[in-house]
Amino acid sequence: xxxxxxxxxVVYDDPSDQRSLSLDDTSSxxxxxxxxxxxxxxxxDAIPYMGQRFATHDAAYEFYSEFAKRCGFSIRRHRxxxxxxxxxxxxxxxxxxxxxxxxxxxxxxxxxxQRNRKSSRCGCQAYMRISKTTELxxxxxxxxxxxxxxxxxxxxxxxxxxxxxxxxISDTDKSRILMFxxxxxxxxxxxxxxxxxxCVEPGFLPFTEKDVRNLLQSFRKLDPEEESxxxxxxxxxxxxxxxxxxxxxxxxxxxRLENITWSxxxxxxxxxxxxxxxxxxxxxxxxxxxMPLGIWVGMNNYGMPCFFGCVLLRxxxxxxxxxxxxxxxxxMNGKAPQTILTDQNMCLKEAVAIELPMxxxxxxxxxxxGKFPSWFNAVLGERYNEWKTEFxxxxxxxxxxxxxxxxxxxxxxxxxxxxRHIANLYGLxxxxxxxFLRTHFFAGxxxxxxxxxxxxxxxxxxxxxxxLAHFVEQAAVAVDFRDQAGEQQTMQQNLQNICLKTGAPxxxxxATILTPFAFSKLQDQLVLAAHxxxxxxxxxxxxxxxxxxxxxxxxxxxxxxxxISCSCHHxxxxxxxxxxxxxxxxxxNCFQIPDRYLxxxxxxxxxxxxxxxxxxxxxxxxRIQILQSMVxxxxxxxxxxxxxxxxxxxxxxxxxxxxKEQPVSLQEGNTVEFITESKFGDLYSKI
Numbered sequence: 001x002x003x004x005x006x007x008x009x010v011v012y013d014d015p016s017d018q019r020s021l022s023l024d025d026t027s028s029x030x031x032x033x034x035x036x037x038x039x040x041x042x043x044x045d046a047i048p049y050m051g052q053r054f055a056t057h058d059a060a061y062e063f064y065s066e067f068a069k070r071c072g073f074s075i076r077r078h079r080x081x082x083x084x085x086x087x088x089x090x091x092x093x094x095x096x097x098x099x100x101x102x103x104x105x106x107x108x109x110x111x112x113x114q115r116n117r118k119s120s121r122c123g124c125q126a127y128m129r130i131s132k133t134t135e136l137x138x139x140x141x142x143x144x145x146x147x148x149x150x151x152x153x154x155x156x157x158x159x160x161x162x163x164x165x166x167x168x169i170s171d172t173d174k175s176r177i178l179m180f181x182x183x184x185x186x187x188x189x190x191x192x193x194x195x196x197x198x199c200v201e202p203g204f205l206p207f208t209e210k211d212v213r214n215l216l217q218s219f220r221k222l223d224p225e226e227e228s229x230x231x232x233x234x235x236x237x238x239x240x241x242x243x244x245x246x247x248x249x250x251x252x253x254x255x256r257l258e259n260i261t262w263s264x265x266x267x268x269x270x271x272x273x274x275x276x277x278x279x280x281x282x283x284x285x286x287x288x289x290x291m292p293l294g295i296w297v298g299m300n301n302y303g304m305p306c307f308f309g310c311v312l313l314r315x316x317x318x319x320x321x322x323x324x325x326x327x328x329x330x331x332m333n334g335k336a337p338q339t340i341l342t343d344q345n346m347c348l349k350e351a352v353a354i355e356l357p358m359x360x361x362x363x364x365x366x367x368x369x370g371k372f373p374s375w376f377n378a379v380l381g382e383r384y385n386e387w388k389t390e391f392x393x394x395x396x397x398x399x400x401x402x403x404x405x406x407x408x409x410x411x412x413x414x415x416x417x418x419x420r421h422i423a424n425l426y427g428l429x430x431x432x433x434x435x436f437l438r439t440h441f442f443a444g445x446x447x448x449x450x451x452x453x454x455x456x457x458x459x460x461x462x463x464x465x466x467x468l469a470h471f472v473e474q475a476a477v478a479v480d481f482r483d484q485a486g487e488q489q490t491m492q493q494n495l496q497n498i499c500l501k502t503g504a505p506x507x508x509x510x511a512t513i514l515t516p517f518a519f520s521k522l523q524d525q526l527v528l529a530a531h532x533x534x535x536x537x538x539x540x541x542x543x544x545x546x547x548x549x550x551x552x553x554x555x556x557x558x559x560x561x562x563x564i565s566c567s568c569h570h571x572x573x574x575x576x577x578x579x580x581x582x583x584x585x586x587x588x589n590c591f592q593i594p595d596r597y598l599x600x601x602x603x604x605x606x607x608x609x610x611x612x613x614x615x616x617x618x619x620x621x622x623r624i625q626i627l628q629s630m631v632x633x634x635x636x637x638x639x640x641x642x643x644x645x646x647x648x649x650x651x652x653x654x655x656x657x658x659x660k661e662q663p664v665s666l667q668e669g670n671t672v673e674f675i676t677e678s679k680f681g682d683l684y685s686k687i
Contacts, residue, residue, distance in 0.1 A: 046067070046070075047067065047148075048063070048064060048067060048128055048143050048146050048148075049143065049146070050143055050144070050146065051142050051143060051144075052142065052143045053140050053141070053142050054130065054140065054141045054142075055140060055141075056141065057090070057093050057130060057132075057141050059141075060093075060095070060128075060130045060141050060143070061075075061077065061093075061095055064095050064128045065165070068097070069160055069161075069166060070157075071148075071154060072154030072155040072156065072157070072159075072160050073097050073098060073099070073126070073150065073154055073155065073160070073163075074097075074098040074160070074163040074164070074165035074166060075095050075096060075097060075098060075128075075165070076095070076096060076098055076100075076165070077093065077094075077095060078093075078094040078095060078096040078100065078127070079093075079094045080092065080093050080094070081093075088132075089132075090132065091131060091132045092129065092130070092131045092132070092144075093129070093130050093141075094127055094128075094129050095127065095128045095129075095130075096124075096126065096127045097124040097125075097126040097127070097150060098120065098163065098165065099120055099121055099122050099123075099124040099150075099152055100121065100123070100124045100125070100126070100127065101121050101123065102121050102122075102123050103121050122151060122152050123151065124150050124151050124152060125147060125149060125151070126147055126148055126149060126150050127145070127146070127147050128143060128145070128146050128147075129143070129144050129145030129146070130142060130143055130144065131144040156378065158378050159378075161204075161206070162208065166206070167206060167207045167208060167211055168206055168207065169206075169207045169211060169212070169215060173194070173207070174215060176194065176197075177190060177194075177212055177215060177216070178216075180193065181216055186284075187209050187212050187213055187216075187285075188209065190212060191205065191209055191212070202373075203373070203374065213285060228256060228257030231257065231260065232249065232257065232260075235247045235249075235260070235262060242264075242265060244264075244265030244268070245262070245263075245264055245265060246262060246263050246264075246268065246330075246331045247260065247261065247262035247263075248260070248261055248262075248327040248330065248331075249261070250323060252314075258314050258320075259311070259312065259313050259314060259320055259323055259324065260311070260312050261294075261309060261310065261311035261312070261324055261327045261328065261331075262309065262310055262311075263296075263308060263309035263310075263328075263331045263332075264307075267306075267307050267308050267309055268331060268332060268333075270298070270300065270306045270307075270308065271298070271308050271332050271335070272335075273300075273301075273600065273601055274298045274299060274300050274301070274306055274443075274601055275298060275308065275332060275335060275337050276298075276337060276338045276339070276441055276443065276601060277298060277299065277337060277338060277339045277340075277341075277441055277442050277443040277445060278296055278297070278298050278308065278337040278339070278340050278341070279296070279297045279298070279340075279341045279342075279364065279445060279454060280294055280295070280296055280340055280341070280342045280348070281294065281295050281297065281342075281343065281364070281367075281454075282294040282316070282321075282342065282343055282345060282348060283343045283367060291312045291313065291314065292312070292313045292314075292315075292316050293310065293311070293312055293313075294310065294311040294312075294313065294324060295307070295309075295310055296308035296309040296310070296311075296328060297454055298443070299443040299444060299445055299454075301515045301517070301518065301601055301602050301603060301604075301605070302515050302516075302517050303444070303453075303515075303517035303518075304453070305453055305454045308328075308332075309328055309331060311324045311327070311328070316345065316347060316348075317347050318347045318350055318351055321345075321347055321348045321350075321351035321352075322351045322354060322355055324351075325351055325352065325355040325356060326355055329355070329356075336356050336358060336359050337356070337359055338359065338360065338440065338441050339359060339360045339361075339362060339440050339441060339442055340352060340356065340359050340360070340361055340362070341362050341363065341364045341442070341445060341446070342361065342362075342363065342364065343363070343364060343367050344363050344367065344368060344428070349361065349431075360437075360440040361431065362431050362432060362437055362440075362442070362446075363428065363431045363432040364446075365395070365432055365446055366452075366455065368425070368432060372388065375421040376388075376419075376421070379416075379419065380414060383414060387410070387414050390410050390413075390414075391410065393406070394406040394407055394410060394433075395432075395433055395434055396434055397434070397435050398434075398435060398438065398568060399435055400435045400436060402435070403429070403433055403435040403436075407426060407429075434446070437573070438568070438569040438570075438572065438573045439569050439572050439573070440572065440573065441572060441573065441574070441575060442573060442574070443574070443575065443601075444521075444574055498511050498516065498519065501523060501526070501527055502523075502526050502527060502530065504526060504586070504591075505591035505592065506526065506582065506585065506586070506590070506591060506592060506593055507523065507526050509591070509592045509593065510522055510523075510593055510598065513598050513603055513604065514598060514602050514603060514604065515602060515603065515604050517602075518575075518576065518602035518603075521574070521576045522576050522577065525570075525576065525577060525578055525579045525582055526579075526582055528579040529579040529580075529582040529583040529586065531545060531546055531579075532544065532545055532546065532579055532580065532583045533545075533546050533583075534555070534583050534584050534587045539556070540554055540555055540556040540557065541554070541555040541556075541557065541584045541587070542554060542555075543555050543566075543579075543580040543583050543584060553566050553567045553568050553578075553580040554566070554567040555567070555580050555581055555583075555584045557581075557584050557585075557588065559588060559590075562594040562596065563596075564577075564581045564584065564585070564594075564597070565581075566578050566580045566581045568580060571597065575599045575601065575602055576602070577593065577597050581597075604631075634648065
């Protein structure tokens with residue numbers, strides 16, 4: 001970035017006018033037209049000069065505005081001398097840099113919330129003055145003062161377009177945006193469509209997403225108080241229909257809706273099993289109501305996103321985020337997640353530390369990476385893709401020492417020592433870099449594939465609603481639709497013929513217990529384990545690739561206790577055993593993976609039955625597990641041919657009939673009846 005757009009250029013029409021450069025000077029001497037440089041081709045001149053003529057003061061403003069845009073700043077109208085219709089009328093105008101002057105201190109008003117918005121004004125003295133002259137009855141405007149010295153950095157061409165003065169929405173674009181809003185698409189989707197229509201690169205429209213939201217807000221004719229009343233009424237109606245629907249809200253001092261959060265019965269049920277790792281995405285807004293929207297999402301045992309709850313906040317501050325987290329914990333019976341992924345919001349970071357002190361907080365890497373083009377594209381130019389590849393290599397390293405060394409080398413190699421985004425990322429590295437997070441469980445939600453799945457899921461909630469109250473019901477529809485789609489995908493996964501790749505007993509055993517999604521992850525590790533050698537040491541095993549002579553991972557195994565751990569922390573991070581531990585199992589003639597390393601959250605088990613499984617007595621739980629395994633095997637084998645399906649349907653119908661004739665005990669019968677009916681009847685009715 002340059003500090004000046006050009007050389008210091010100060011031109012005076014009269015020596016007496018050199019006494020002050022202050023924009024607050026209200027006096028001036030008369031100009032002498034004979035001493036000025038005249039030009040009739042005013043609009044084609046690149047730089048303002050003394051005596052330059054304009055037909056109107058608006059034409060002068062447009063000329064100076066174009067000059068400012070090329071130089072890296074914008075302008076605004078400042079003082080005028082004279083007044084239309086009075087005496088000589090308007091005789092002089094000043095146009096100044098957008099950073100001219102200083103922001104006056106406003107008196108605080110406790111009854112009105114204050115916006116903590118930093119001013120861009122810094123007392124810049126750059127300006128252009130025009131004066132009106134009349135010759136032979138014809139009036140025109142001439143430049144009589146010009147200063148092109150700035151006390152601040154000027155913006156690059158790819159940055160100056162984001163200044164408010166250069167962000168405009170044409171009438172045609174306004175009509176297009178309102179038409180898009182009626183179709184229910186999000187602001188982000190509107191921007192993408194208009195970029196395609198106008199054939200411009202992403203981010204190069206003459207307006208931003210914020211401008212579009214402001215436009216939509218200005219066209220809203222709904223009374224916010226009426227909207228709030230309708231929203232609360234809607235929530236109460238849903239509560240009457242479904243007592244398990246949960247919602248909380250707060251009112252401000254004027255008894256107006258401030259914050260509201262809600263969750264559905266199926267969401268609370270899913271959280272019981274899959275609430276160990278949670279994403280709280282607060283980067284979106286409801287288009288029509290311009291309120292920050294937070295969505296809680298997790299990952300189920302089939303690798304599909306599951307919805308936990310929503311929150312609408314008036315302000316994104318510590319108080320609001322703390323309230324939202326408390327309410328969410330209340331919905332989930334006080335159960336806090338092991339880990340939570342959020343955006344890079346410092347107020348939210350502080351709220352998580354206060355309300356979830358035992359939860360590991362991390363930043364969503366895909367939200368950070370999404371900002372890279374605007375942060376580094378212009379800075380790195382042709383080396384941007386090279387830098388991005390190196391960043392991901394460092395991000396995926398295992399040890400903190402290797403990360404620190406790699407980061408230092410990257411900064412040196414790409415000359416990023418003074419880059420503020422790099423400094424900020426490094427300061428927060430313990431919240432996003434994998435070497436700092438591997439000892440915590442994230443259910444695979446840090447991977448690129450799962451992040452895309454979660455983001456696509458969240459987009460279902462972000463349509464441009466015209467009524468706030470309708471959002472709660474339409475979100476419920478989206479959740480129900482996702483649940484149904486999830487059931488279909490679950491069935492498709494279960495009906496797939498699982499191909500065993502190693503022939504190892506551990507593999508065939510795990511295939512009957514884990515979901516196809518989780519089993520594929522474990523199978524990858526089993527295949528890789530065959531390429532590793534293990535060496536028994538005094539305090540465990542050293543496992544390394546057969547081509548390596550040094551290094552490796554340290555594995556501790558206590559066969560009697562059934563405990564194994566590896567220095568790579570793959571199991572702690574993903575819930576799936578690593579190749580190193582599996583190699584040690586194989587070396588020690590272990591033919592089945594211990595139950596504790598086949599987590600409930602990755603097993604072929606539905607949410608309700610998983611909850612029952614967790615709370616059942618140990619002997620009863622073992623019998624349930626056996627039944628689950630039999631059902632999974634039955635589904636897999638029956639799906640291989642039409643003849644097998646016919647036999648299974650016939651026999652299951654007979655079996656269900658016999659089971660229903662048996663008495664139901666309060667302790668065990670309900671559990672068995674539920675599982676057999678849901679697993680046999682439900683699964684085979686879908687087949």
